Amino acid sequence: MDVMISSVSAPPQKSLIVSLHDAHPGSHAQIAEQIDFLAKYGVTCSSILVVPEFHHQGSLLQDKGFCDAVSGWQAQGHEIVLHGYFHDRQESPPEKLSTVFWTRFYTNREAEFLDLPRETARLRLERGRTLFESLGWRSRGFVAPAWLMAEGLTNLLAEMGFAYTTRVSEIIPLLPGLNRPKRSQSLCYSTRAGWRRFASGVWNKHLYGYLRDTDLIRLSLHPRDLEFPLMRRQIDQILRASFKRGFQPSTYGDYVAR
Numbered sequence: 001m002d003v004m005i006s007s008v009s010a011p012p013q014k015s016l017i018v019s020l021h022d023a024h025p026g027s028h029a030q031i032a033e034q035i036d037f038l039a040k041y042g043v044t045c046s047s048i049l050v051v052p053e054f055h056h057q058g059s060l061l062q063d064k065g066f067c068d069a070v071s072g073w074q075a076q077g078h079e080i081v082l083h084g085y086f087h088d089r090q091e092s093p094p095e096k097l098s099t100v101f102w103t104r105f106y107t108n109r110e111a112e113f114l115d116l117p118r119e120t121a122r123l124r125l126e127r128g129r130t131l132f133e134s135l136g137w138r139s140r141g142f143v144a145p146a147w148l149m150a151e152g153l154t155n156l157l158a159e160m161g162f163a164y165t166t167r168v169s170e171i172i173p174l175l176p177g178l179n180r181p182k183r184s185q186s187l188c189y190s191t192r193a194g195w196r197r198f199a200s201g202v203w204n205k206h207l208y209g210y211l212r213d214t215d216l217i218r219l220s221l222h223p224r225d226l227e228f229p230l231m232r233r234q235i236d237q238i239l240r241a242s243f244k245r246g247f248q249p250s251t252y253g254d255y256v257a258r
């Protein structure tokens with residue numbers, strides 16, 4: 001297990017990072033509900049993953065109510081993170097046998113950054129960052145849809161000054177002087193079908209049993225997760241148990257900078 005803290009006097013802090021994926025005007029109500037839900041447990045900061053033009057349905061700028069809500073969440077202590085640009089594959093390279101598992105089965109054609117040419121990726125990242133800056137959102141990190149990234153994307157992100165990215169299994173700091181990559185599997189649910197929900201419940205129970213004895217728990221929520229009683233119950237149990245064990249809420253940005 002990597003040790004992230006260099007000071008010998010400070011006790012190792014146990015961090016709980018909750019990330020809220022796929023925030024966009026269409027998921028506004030669900031993200032707002034998740035933020036209220038989390039606050040009841042004392043999770044007052046999370047990393048909110050915002051998509052600039054979700055599924056090519058137009059820019060989030062068209063919804064002032066959503067933009068104001070995101071600014072409000074940032075003011076409350078939540079972190080705003082760039083999460084892809086379109087979050088779909090409408091303008092992506094044609095699928096190959098080697099990518100079809102990731103594009104069709106693992107995701108529902110959402111792996112936008114899985115195989116984007118470098119220059120296209122750069123343009124989308126710049127566009128997203130400029131949009132966020134115009135709204136006063138301090139986005140330090142980038143998380144690719146479904147955590148799927150083309151080879152070389154982490155180098156591009158580092159060149160462009162992003163502070164970190166994440167995969168489902170690790171947090172990757174990108175700026176010089178920051179900590180080494182931190183291996184830690186994220187708890188994450190799949191809601192697309194009943195068997196996927198059941199399987200992810202079993203898997204997350206097993207995974208939590210391991211994570212609770214480490215110094216980092218990552219919980220990734222998607223907009224529909226709280227709609228399913230089985231998952232809502234398990235998320236409730238995970239949050240209660242984590243606080244009892246001394247985990248403290250954090251954001252990815254604060255985690256990599258500490």
Ligand SMILES: [Zn+2]
Pocket residue numbers: 021022083087144145146
């Ligand atoms: Zn996503």
